[in-house]
Amino acid sequence: MEEESGEELGLDRSTPKDFHFYHMDLYDSEDRPQLFPEENPRMRKEVVQAETANESTGAGDGKAQSDLREEVEELVHLYGLEDDHELGDEFVDENMPKMGVSEYPPYGMKRRDPAREQRDWRLSGEAAEAEDLGFGGWGSAGQCQDLREVYRYTHGRASEEYECYVIPEEEDEEEAADVFCVTCKTPIRAFQKVFDEHKEHEVIPLSEALESAKDEIHKNMYKLEKQIIDMENFANHLEEVFITVEENFGKQEQNFESHYNEILETLAQKYEEKIQALGEKKKERLEALYGQLVSCGENLDTCKELMETIEEMCHEEKVDFIKDAVAMADRLGKFLKTKTDVEISAQPDFEDQTLDFSDVEQLMDSINTIPAPSAPVINPQAPNSATGSSVRVCWSLYSDDTVESYQLSYRPVQDSSPGKDQAAPSPPIIKTKEIRSCEEAVLICWESGNLNPVDSYTVELTQAESPEASGVTESVVGIPTCESLVQLQPGQSYIIYVRALNMGGPSVRSEPATVHTIGSYFRLNKDTCHPWLAISQDGLTIIRSERSTPRREPPPSDTRFTRCVAVMGNLIPVRGHHYWEVEVNEHLDYTVGVAFEDVPKQEDLGANCLSWCMRHTFASSRHKYEFLHNRTTPDIRITVPPKKIGILLDYENSKLSFFNVDLSQHLYTFSCQLHKFVHPCFSLEKPGCLKIHNGISMPKHVTFY
Amino acid sequence: MITVSQDQQLDRRRMALKQISSNKCFGGLQKVFEHVSVELNCKMKFAVYLPPKAETGKCPALYWLSGLICTEQNFVSKSGYHQAASEHGFFVIAPDASPRGCNVKGEDESWDFGAGAGFYVDATEDPWKTNYRMYSYVTEELPQLINANFPVDPQRTSIFGHGALICALKNPGKYKSVSAFAPICNPVFCSWGKKAFSGYLGKDQSKWKAYNATHLVKSYPDSQLDILIDQGKDDRFLLDEQLLPDNFIAACTERKIPVAFRLQEGCDHSYYFISTFITDHIRHHAKYLNA
Numbered sequence: 004m005e006e007e008s009g010e011e012l013g014l015d016r017s018t019p020k021d022f023h024f025y026h027m028d029l030y031d032s033e034d035r036p037q038l039f040p041e042e043n044p045r046m047r048k049e050v051v052q053a054e055t056a057n058e059s060t061g062a063g064d065g066k067a068q069s070d071l072r073e074e075v076e077e078l079v080h081l082y083g084l085e086d087d088h089e090l091g092d093e094f095v096d097e098n099m100p101k102m103g104v105s106e107y108p109p110y111g112m113k114r115r116d117p118a119r120e121q122r123d124w125r126l127s128g129e130a131a132e133a134e135d136l137g138f139g140g141w142g143s144a145g146q147c148q149d150l151r152e153v154y155r156y157t158h159g160r161a162s163e164e165y166e167c168y169v170i171p172e173e174e175d176e177e178e179a180a181d182v183f184c185v186t187c188k189t190p191i192r193a194f195q196k197v198f199d200e201h202k203e204h205e206v207i208p209l210s211e212a213l214e215s216a217k218d219e220i221h222k223n224m225y226k227l228e229k230q231i232i233d234m235e236n237f238a239n240h241l242e243e244v245f246i247t248v249e250e251n252f253g254k255q256e257q258n259f260e261s262h263y264n265e266i267l268e269t270l271a272q273k274y275e276e277k278i279q280a281l282g283e284k285k286k287e288r289l290e291a292l293y294g295q296l297v298s299c300g301e302n303l304d305t306c307k308e309l310m311e312t313i314e315e316m317c318h319e320e321k322v323d324f325i326k327d328a329v330a331m332a333d334r335l336g337k338f339l340k341t342k343t344d345v346e347i348s349a350q351p352d353f354e355d356q357t358l359d360f361s362d363v364e365q366l367m368d369s370i371n372t373i374p375a376p377s378a379p380v381i382n383p384q385a386p387n388s389a390t391g392s393s394v395r396v397c398w399s400l401y402s403d404d405t406v407e408s409y410q411l412s413y414r415p416v417q418d419s420s421p422g423k424d425q426a427a428p429s430p431p432i433i434k435t436k437e438i439r440s441c442e443e444a445v446l447i448c449w450e451s452g453n454l455n456p457v458d459s460y461t462v463e464l465t466q467a468e469s470p471e472a473s474g475v476t477e478s479v480v481g482i483p484t485c486e487s488l489v490q491l492q493p494g495q496s497y498i499i500y501v502r503a504l505n506m507g508g509p510s511v512r513s514e515p516a517t518v519h520t521i522g523s524y525f526r527l528n529k530d531t532c533h534p535w536l537a538i539s540q541d542g543l544t545i546i547r548s549e550r551s552t553p554r555r556e557p558p559p560s561d562t563r564f565t566r567c568v569a570v571m572g573n574l575i576p577v578r579g580h581h582y583w584e585v586e587v588n589e590h591l592d593y594t595v596g597v598a599f600e601d602v603p604k605q606e607d608l609g610a611n612c613l614s615w616c617m618r619h620t621f622a623s624s625r626h627k628y629e630f631l632h633n634r635t636t637p638d639i640r641i642t643v644p645p646k647k648i649g650i651l652l653d654y655e656n657s658k659l660s661f662f663n664v665d666l667s668q669h670l671y672t673f674s675c676q677l678h679k680f681v682h683p684c685f686s687l688e689k690p691g692c693l694k695i696h697n698g699i700s701m702p703k704h705v706t707f708y
Numbered sequence: 709m710i711t712v713s714q715d716q717q718l719d720r721r722r723m724a725l726k727q728i729s730s731n732k733c734f735g736g737l738q739k740v741f742e743h744v745s746v747e748l749n750c751k752m753k754f755a756v757y758l759p760p761k762a763e764t765g766k767c768p769a770l771y772w773l774s775g776l777i778c779t780e781q782n783f784v785s786k787s788g789y790h791q792a793a794s795e796h797g798f799f800v801i802a803p804d805a806s807p808r809g810c811n812v813k814g815e816d817e818s819w820d821f822g823a824g825a826g827f828y829v830d831a832t833e834d835p836w837k838t839n840y841r842m843y844s845y846v847t848e849e850l851p852q853l854i855n856a857n858f859p860v861d862p863q864r865t866s867i868f869g870h871g872a873l874i875c876a877l878k879n880p881g882k883y884k885s886v887s888a889f890a891p892i893c894n895p896v897f898c899s900w901g902k903k904a905f906s907g908y909l910g911k912d913q914s915k916w917k918a919y920n921a922t923h924l925v926k927s928y929p930d931s932q933l934d935i936l937i938d939q940g941k942d943d944r945f946l947l948d949e950q951l952l953p954d955n956f957i958a959a960c961t962e963r964k965i966p967v968a969f970r971l972q973e974g975c976d977h978s979y980y981f982i983s984t985f986i987t988d989h990i991r992h993h994a995k996y997l998n999a
Contacts, residue, residue, distance in 0.1 A: 638941065638971035642960040666966045667995065668934050704995045 183212035266366045277358060288350075295347065309335060376404035383481035386490070416508060425507035428453045431460060431485070433501055433516045436542065439575040440698075441523040442493035446575045447516065448486040449501050457503040462487050467496035467517065480504075488576070491520045494700075523574065523581035524698040525683065531571040531604070533557075533564040536687065543695045545570055547687040564604045569686030571598065572695070576680040578654035582705060583683060583697035584664055587619070589644045592688035594618040594631075597652055597659060597681040608686050610634050615673045616684065617648065617661045630661070630671045639671055647696075651705050652681070660708045667704035725857055728753065734794035735760040738784060743853065747845040748807040749838055754850065755780040756858065757790060761797035768864035768884075768997035769799040769854060770990070773846060775870035775890075776900075777824040778805045783869075786979035792990035796998060799860050803850055810839040820900050821907055827895075828871030829919045831908035840908060843919070847875050847882070866993045873956075876933065877924035884996040887936040887989045889982050890943055893956035894922040900950050922952075925959045935960070935967040936992045938985045940975030 186204035379398040388395040431452040460482040500512035526542035596616025609631025629636040649662035660672040728740040737758040806826030815822035826842035868887040876886040895901025917923045975981040
């Protein structure tokens with residue numbers, strides 16, 4: 004049975020080979036021979052421990068062996084091993100003389116190095132709270148469990164069984180120490196003080212030594228804990244810095260690469276240009292020289308010819324000679340008059356060429372500079388971001404930029420003063436007929452109201468309860484286009500104004516528009532309307548009239564329905580719940596539902612996968628109801644024809660439901676994938692009319708769906 | 709004849725309930741009880757689900773009437789209704805489909821008549837009339853027993869399953885809503901109905917009308933009922949013309965009783981079909997019971 008002796012924190016000790024530890028609990032304390040009857044068994048155990056430890060190491064480390072028991076007991080309670088006191092008492096004694104650092108399997112486990120034990124110690128601090136199986140230093144609960152079982156096993160045996168394992172140390176058992184020699188750092192018996200060894204040494208009572216040792220241990224514990232936290236923080240910090248370094252260097256690399264490439268390109272370009280210039284020059288000169296050569300040749304030829312003629316002439320008769328001579332003289336005269344250019348036109352010398360590398364130099368210089376960042380973009384003012392004396396400004400920057408700091412400056416803009424340089428713009432005009440709203444937001448659009456361009460627009464809204472004495476006016480500023488989606492509270496009424504803004508200041512408020520955030524409000528989109536349908540003034544009634552004259556089908560279009568006699572509404576693009584109702588006639592053939600904006604306008608509603616709808620057909624006194632998507636419909640029979648159909652569009656749950664409003668009857672629910680926004684759609688297969696009711700809140704029966 | 713006072717009657721009912729099992733499910737409790745039924749003169753079991761809300765207040769009650777050959781267990785173990793019932797806070801009560809162990813001659817001979825096939829009628833013929841009074845049991849005795857023993861709100865009751873149509877149509881205003889799965893809609897014209905009615909009610913077909921949903925609808929006094937019916941398209945009983953929903957639908961259309969009848973593609977008559985749509989049905993009832 005090889006067992007490890009206890010190890011000090013950070014101290015490596017080797018177990019002497021012939022030294023064996025056995026469970027103290029094998030023997031009831033009473034069984035041991037009482038060498039010193041006046042001492043209590045406890046002390047004797049300590050002695051044994053002390054002796055054996057002393058023998059094995061010869062030197063403590065500032066901690067008394069004998070007071071370990073008490074310390075350990077304390078830890079036992081701390082780590083919740085109260086259920087088995089003996090476990091704490093004796094088990095600890097043998098198996099955990101030090102603060103849970105060592106792994107102590109009684110039946111043959113290898114030792115661990117101190118570093119590992121140091122970690123275990125740390126674990127014991129953390130894990131001990133979590134687990135009742137204390138002794139975190141044991142590594143795992145499982146091992147601890149094993150140990151306990153082992154302990155119980157051994158503890159349960161009668162002591163006789165272990166008689167053969169008589170501890171040698173029993174014979175060596177001596178008296179318990181009762182004082183502590185500070186100089187030697189070892190517990191000794193009082194009388195030992197008298198001996199030579201300890202005569203001059205400082206001695207303090209054991210209990211004191213115990214206390215101080217305990218304190219030290221606690222301090223160390225505390226220090227270690229702190230260190231753990233510090234290290235962890237440091238590690239985190241390092242990680243952050245690591246990432247930042249990567250980023251920064253990445254940016255630098257990129258910069259340099261692009262610069263460098265630029266330089267190379269410029270150089271290459273210069274090279275090309277120069278080579279080309281040289282080539283041309285060469286060609287030019289060669290040609291000139293060649294030209295000269297040619298004319299020289301010609302000259303020579305003429306001269307030679309003349310010479311020959313003259314020679315021939317000299318051999319002629321006198322009369323002929325004189326004739327020819329005169330002609331010849333003329334000819335010669337003329338010829339000699341013409342100048343021969345004997346100047347070489349092209350010099351072989353090369354002029355001094357200075358290449359202009361100044362731009363390359365410039366590039367080279369700039370390679371070390373960091374590019375100035377691009378201008379940040381200020382975000383439009385969010386609602387509720389301003390108080391009477393402060394305003395919250397947010398901006399964003401380009402990710403390519405390296406930014407060290409920002410400079411924010413502001414200048415108050417007076418409301419009333421008209422432009423010094425420029426007149427303030429005119430107020431915009433809200434397109435009230437095109438307002439779309441739902442319970443959470445409103446989409447407003449307006450006309451600029453100005454011929455000249457405007458810098459930006461501001462939307463102002465107040466709650467309509469007390470319009471004059473209103474408390475808060477929310478503003479949305481910096482709107483670049485003539486349209487704005489503003490978030491609102493459900494179940495309220497708002498009054499909305501728009502102002503235009505330019506260098507001269509803001510315009511006065513536009514005419515107000517009122518928005519109620521009850522239900523969803525939309526109008527029909529005239530641009531999508533099939534030519535055979537008419538829309539009422541208020542944009543909520545669709546009429547297909549009887550026409551006796553046959554009508555041609557209109558040409559295909561992307562926005563306007565051509566085959567299906569239908570029209571779409573403009574629903575606010577907000578992913579929430581939308582509910583509206585349609586009043587129908589029992590004998591009418593109609594289709595109502597939703598469709599994506601790009602639904603094919605040449606097809607029927609429900610005949611493709613971009614639309615979902617309910618179709619009612621009335622023929623031969625029979626009502627037929629279809630719920631169409633991609634041309635398929637479930638088989639549903641309804642006994643009471645609805646007069647008012649409620650439609651619930653639920654983006655969150657991807658559902659579209661239809662109801663008979665008067666009976667609170669649920670008709671059908673589609674599950675539909677709505678990756679984009681959809682709009683309500685309506686069609687009339689026969690003459691008749693459909694009346695839309697919207698801006699109403701959902702009836703209770705609909706909320707179950 | 710000994711007259712029993714109201715209190716004593718109540719006590720007797722209270723003492724009569726014996727709990728057979730109890731299992732926690734979706735935060736509530738699924739229990740099975742046994743009692744001696746006065747109407748049926750035998751021991752009857754029924755299953756009741758107590759929703760979590762029952763701990764703090766009264767809850768609405770939903771009665772499920774099972775079909776042929778079922779006991780109180782089939783619905784409880786196979787339909788998967790507990791989650792929806794727990795969420796909406798309903799009691800769900802499922803009695804057995806017929807009296808049991810009555811030792812009536814011939815009750816175990818066929819699966820579609822006698823034991824397991826009570827048809828929710830009050831039989832008038834011997835030897836059935838002593839025991840086979842499922843209609844009264846389900847519409848009177850059982851609700852009174854439930855109301856006395858559980859925190860049920862007696863004003864809010866609904867019913868679904870086979871036979872529910874009959875109970876609802878015969879008791880206008882008693883049930884706030886009705887729904888059914890593949891119900892027998894017109895028993896007088898199908899072989900099941902003919903066999904059962906002639907056995908329980910005798911040869912006089914005028915008596916059969918009282919338990920014929922299609923007939924009852926024609927004389928239903930108002931149109932405040934909202935009926936949801938799911939029917940599997942591949943249900944062999946539909947194809948065998950045992951169920952005959954068309955007749956019922958036509959009668960409702962004429963009478964303007966709101967019905968939403970859904971023919972479900974590929975579904976049969978099994979509990980797989982029922983469990984697919986049970987949540988829809990419970991939500992249908994929630995609209996009225998939790999309004």
